[in-house]
Amino acid sequence: xxxxxxxxxxxxxxxxxxxxxxxxxxxxxxxxxxxxxxxxxxxxxxxxxxxxxxxxxxxxxxxxxxxxxxxxxxxxxxxxxxxxxxxxxxxxxxxxxxxxxxxxxxxxxxxxxxxxxxxxxxxxxxxxxxxxxxxxxxxxxxxxxxxxxxxxxxxxxxxxxxxxxxxxxxxxxxxxxxxx
Amino acid sequence: xxxxxxxxxxxxxxxxxxxxxxxxxxxxxxxxxxxxxxxxxxxxxxxxxxxxxxxxxxxxxxxxxxxxxxxxxxxxxxxxxxxxxxxxxxxxxxxxxxxxxxxxxxxxxxxxxxxxxxxxxxxxxxxxxxxxxxxxxxxxxxxxxxxx
Numbered sequence: 001x002x003x004x005x006x007x008x009x010x011x012x013x014x015x016x017x018x019x020x021x022x023x024x025x026x027x028x029x030x031x032x033x034x035x036x037x038x039x040x041x042x043x044x045x046x047x048x049x050x051x052x053x054x055x056x057x058x059x060x061x062x063x064x065x066x067x068x069x070x071x072x073x074x075x076x077x078x079x080x081x082x083x084x085x086x087x088x089x090x091x092x093x094x095x096x097x098x099x100x101x102x103x104x105x106x107x108x109x110x111x112x113x114x115x116x117x118x119x120x121x122x123x124x125x126x127x128x129x130x131x132x133x134x135x136x137x138x139x140x141x142x143x144x145x146x147x148x149x150x151x152x153x154x155x156x157x158x159x160x161x162x163x164x165x166x167x168x169x170x171x172x173x174x175x176x177x178x179x180x
Numbered sequence: 181x182x183x184x185x186x187x188x189x190x191x192x193x194x195x196x197x198x199x200x201x202x203x204x205x206x207x208x209x210x211x212x213x214x215x216x217x218x219x220x221x222x223x224x225x226x227x228x229x230x231x232x233x234x235x236x237x238x239x240x241x242x243x244x245x246x247x248x249x250x251x252x253x254x255x256x257x258x259x260x261x262x263x264x265x266x267x268x269x270x271x272x273x274x275x276x277x278x279x280x281x282x283x284x285x286x287x288x289x290x291x292x293x294x295x296x297x298x299x300x301x302x303x304x305x306x307x308x309x310x311x312x313x314x315x316x317x318x319x320x321x322x323x324x325x326x327x328x
Contacts, residue, residue: 014220016213032198049208056212057219120194139188140195167187
């Protein structure tokens with residue numbers, strides 16, 4: 001948190017090194033969020049790219065009110081929602097498991113990780129976008145319901161109900177998978 | 181039926197671990213740096229303060245500017261010296277002997293002040309100091325005799 005404040009302070013004074021460190025610190029998390037939401041790696045990369053470019057454009061006037069990670073996650077979620085609306089009707093997601101598993105672990109870990117995250121992404125893909133968004137922001141990115149409500153410009157009750165319905169649906173999907 | 185906590189844990193531990201590609205890093209950072217430079221350049225051009233603005237913004241600059249103005253005015257007055265009138269008056273006060281009163285410089289100043297009348301007044305003042313003289317005396321003898 002303090003480190004982020006210092007980075008933002010330097011970034012506002014035009015430090016390229018600070019911008020690079022912010023990018024290095026959050027790029028993987030943000031790409032993971034975008035992939036989970038969009039289920040398309042190339043589209044997710046574009047989202048993260050656009051978010052960082054517009055963030056860089058605020059140099060000198062950027063004011064951090066919450067956490068930097070929360071701010072960037074919100075930007076990615078909002079941008080991903082816009083992209084999702086644009087491509088509505090087009091089915092994507094064939095490369096989700098591959099995209100999610102492309103980390104720097106060994107071949108075995110990579111295979112397990114790919115399988116597990118691919119399984120989760122398949123399950124999350126069955127949820128409506130709004131429920132998926134709330135679940136991922138809360139459980140993967142540690143955002144509170146209040147923060148999510150503010151970021152998405154909806155009421156906290158809506159966030160909580162989307163979360164609850166999403167989890168119920170996930171539970172029923174998992175139960176049906178187990179009983180098969 | 182899985183309890184809620186189990187579902188949350190299930191989702192949490194399966195968070196996808198993704199790494200960005202080098203191409204993406206390069207593209208994103210290059211574009212971000214460009215955007216950052218453009219913003220900073222635009223802002224510095226917009227906010228380049230003018231000299232009057234610098235003076236009005238800084239308290240120290242205000243004091244310095246006031247001091248410079250006072251010094252400049254003092255210097256100007258010192259260079260100009262006292263006015264022509266003041267100088268003439270002072271000269272006439274000092275020039276007590278008739279020969280001093282009748283010098284070219286003194287007569288020129290008298291002319292500037294009062295024209296021909298000024299010169300006449302100056303001459304009368306000199307003659308008054310010299311007192312009655314014979315009519316045949318020359319101008320050179322008149323002033324030589326006054327020890328001027």
